[in-house]
Amino acid sequence: MASSNQGCVPRAAHPSVQALATAGRKAPNKPSKGLINNKGENNCFLNVVIQSLWHLDTFRLKFDLWKDHKHTSEEEGGRCVHCALKNIWTFYHHSSTQLIPPHSLRKTLHLLFQEEDRFQIGSLDDAAEALDAVLESLHKLNLGDSDDSCIAHNVFGIKMSSFVSCRKCGKSSEPLTSNRFIEYVYISTLRELAIKRPNLPFETLLKISTQEFRGCPEPDEQVACTDILNPVTRQLMHIPEVLALGLVWPTSNPSPEEIISTLRIVQMQIELQNLFEFHPSLENSRTPFVLRGMICYYGKHYDAYYYCSVRHSWLVFDDATVKAVGSTWADVVNRCRLGHYHPSVLFYERKDMLSASRILSSVPPRNPQPEPVKLVELPPAATVTQPVLQVAPSVQEIPKPVIPESVSQSQPEPEAEPQTSTPKLAGYSLVQHSKKPRVVSNIPAGYIVLP
Numbered sequence: 114m115a116s117s118n119q120g121c122v123p124r125a126a127h128p129s130v131q132a133l134a135t136a137g138r139k140a141p142n143k144p145s146k147g148l149i150n151n152k153g154e155n156n157c158f159l160n161v162v163i164q165s166l167w168h169l170d171t172f173r174l175k176f177d178l179w180k181d182h183k184h185t186s187e188e189e190g191g192r193c194v195h196c197a198l199k200n201i202w203t204f205y206h207h208s209s210t211q212l213i214p215p216h217s218l219r220k221t222l223h224l225l226f227q228e229e230d231r232f233q234i235g236s237l238d239d240a241a242e243a244l245d246a247v248l249e250s251l252h253k254l255n256l257g258d259s260d261d262s263c264i265a266h267n268v269f270g271i272k273m274s275s276f277v278s279c280r281k282c283g284k285s286s287e288p289l290t291s292n293r294f295i296e297y298v299y300i301s302t303l304r305e306l307a308i309k310r311p312n313l314p315f316e317t318l319l320k321i322s323t324q325e326f327r328g329c330p331e332p333d334e335q336v337a338c339t340d341i342l343n344p345v346t347r348q349l350m351h352i353p354e355v356l357a358l359g360l361v362w363p364t365s366n367p368s369p370e371e372i373i374s375t376l377r378i379v380q381m382q383i384e385l386q387n388l389f390e391f392h393p394s395l396e397n398s399r400t401p402f403v404l405r406g407m408i409c410y411y412g413k414h415y416d417a418y419y420y421c422s423v424r425h426s427w428l429v430f431d432d433a434t435v436k437a438v439g440s441t442w443a444d445v446v447n448r449c450r451l452g453h454y455h456p457s458v459l460f461y462e463r464k465d466m467l468s469a470s471r472i473l474s475s476v477p478p479r480n481p482q483p484e485p486v487k488l489v490e491l492p493p494a495a496t497v498t499q500p501v502l503q504v505a506p507s508v509q510e511i512p513k514p515v516i517p518e519s520v521s522q523s524q525p526e527p528e529a530e531p532q533t534s535t536p537k538l539a540g541y542s543l544v545q546h547s548k549k550p551r552v553v554s555n556i557p558a559g560y561i562v563l564p
C-alpha cells in the first residue's frame with residue numbers, strides 16, 4: 114500500500130518504564146490462544162499478523178496503554194482499525210475461549226480497502242501487506258496523546274534520510290525523508306552473497322543486499338555524469354522498537370534446501386548499526402535487537418512462530434492450532450523444512466525495551482512451573498485438523514541467542530563496489546512507501562556485484 118505517512122514524526126515517546134510495567138501486570142501469563150479460520154474464510158494471512166502484534170511485547174503493552182476513543186457514527190466505528198484490534202485484544206485478555214474470532218479486523222480491512230479490492234472477506238492476501246495496512250490505518254487514526262505520537266511509527270517506524278553523492282563530480286542530492294514499517298530484502302541476493310561471503314554476519318549481508326545505487330544527481334542531463342552509479346547513503350533517523358524484515362522470495366515454492374540455507378543465515382540477535390547507517394543524532398543509541406518470531410508461508414497458507422520462555426519452546430501458531438515445536442531454532446528450521454514453509458517476515462525486538470517491559474519479572478511468579486499441557490476440544494465450526502495444544506503462559510521472554518554455525522562473528526567487511534560499466538538508470542525516487550520490495554527495483558537484475 115502506498116503510505117502517506119510523511120506527516121508522522123515518530124518520537125522517542127516510549128511510555129515510561131513504570132507504565133509498561135503496569136501494563137504488563139494487566140497481561141500476565143495468558144495461555145496462548147488460536148484464531149478462527151472457518152472453511153472459506155481464508156483468514157490465515159491476517160491471523161499471523163494478529164498473533165505477531167500480540168506476541169511482540171512492545172506493541173502489545175503500548176496498545177494496552179493507548180487511549181480509547183468514541184465514534185460519531187456506527188459507520189465510522191466500523192472502519193476503525195484501533196477498535197477492531199481492541200475487540201480482539203479483549204478476547205486475548207479476558208475471554209476463557211481458546212479460539213479468538215478475528216472477524217472484527219477482517220471486516221474493517223474489508224471496508225477500508227474495498228475500492229482497492231484488497232483484504233476482501235473470503236480472499237487470501239499477503240501477510241506483510243496486511244501488517245503494513247493495519248499499521249498505516251492505525252497511523253491515520255492519529256490517536257496518540259499528541260499530534261506526533263503514533264503507536265505504529267513509534268514501534269515499527271523505519272524513518273530514513275537518503276541522499277546520493279556523485280563519485281565523479283561530487284554533486285550531492287537533497288536529502289529525502291522516507292518512512293516505512295517493513296524493511297524488505299531479496300532472498301536470492303541475500304543467499305548468493307551468503308554463499309560467497311560466509312563469514313559476514315547477518316546484518317552485514319542484509320546491508321549489502323539492500324544497498325541501492327543511483328546515477329549522478331545533477332538534474333541537467335547535458336551536464337550529468339554518465340556511466341556511473343553511486344551508492345545511496347541511507348541514514349536511520351528513528352530507531353524502531355520492532356524491526357520487521359520482509360523477505361522477498363523469487364518463487365512461492367522454494368525448495369527445502371533453499372529454505373534451510375536461508376533460515377540458517379538468520380541470527381538470533383542483531384545490531385542495528387551494522388544494518389543501517391545511523392543519523393548523527395542517534396549515535397549514542399546503540400542497542401541490540403533479538404529475534405522474537407516470524408511469519409511463514411507455504412501453499413496458500415501462513416503460520417507464525419514465537420518463542421515461549423515458560424515452556425522453553427518455540428510455538429507455532431497455525432490459525433486455531435497452537436503447538437510446541439521444540440526448544441531450539443534448529444527445531445523451527447527442521448519444521449519449516451518438513452512443511453516447506455519459508456519465512457515471509459522476521460520480527461526483531463529491541464532488547465532494552467524488552468527489559469523495560471519486563472520490570473515486573475522482579476515480582477515473584479505465582480506459579481514458577483509451566484502449567485501442564487492440556488488438549489482442548491474445538492468447536493465444530495473451526496477448520497482444524499488437530500486439537501489445540503493449550504500451552505501455558507504466553508511468550509514473555511526472549512529466546513537465548515543461538516548463533517547458527519554457518520555464521521561467524523567476524524567484523525563487517527566493506528560493501529561491494531558497484532560496476533561502473535552498468536548503464537545509467539532512468540528516473541528514480543528516493544522516497545519509497547510501497548509495500549512492494551523497495552530494494553533495487555529499478556536496478557538492472559544482478560547488479561549488486563558480489564566480490
Ligand SMILES: [Zn+2]
Nearest residue numbers: 190193195196
Ligand atoms: Zn475506534
Ligand SMILES: [Zn+2]
Nearest residue numbers: 121252263266
Ligand atoms: Zn504514524
Ligand SMILES: [Zn+2]
Nearest residue numbers: 279282329338
Ligand atoms: Zn556527477
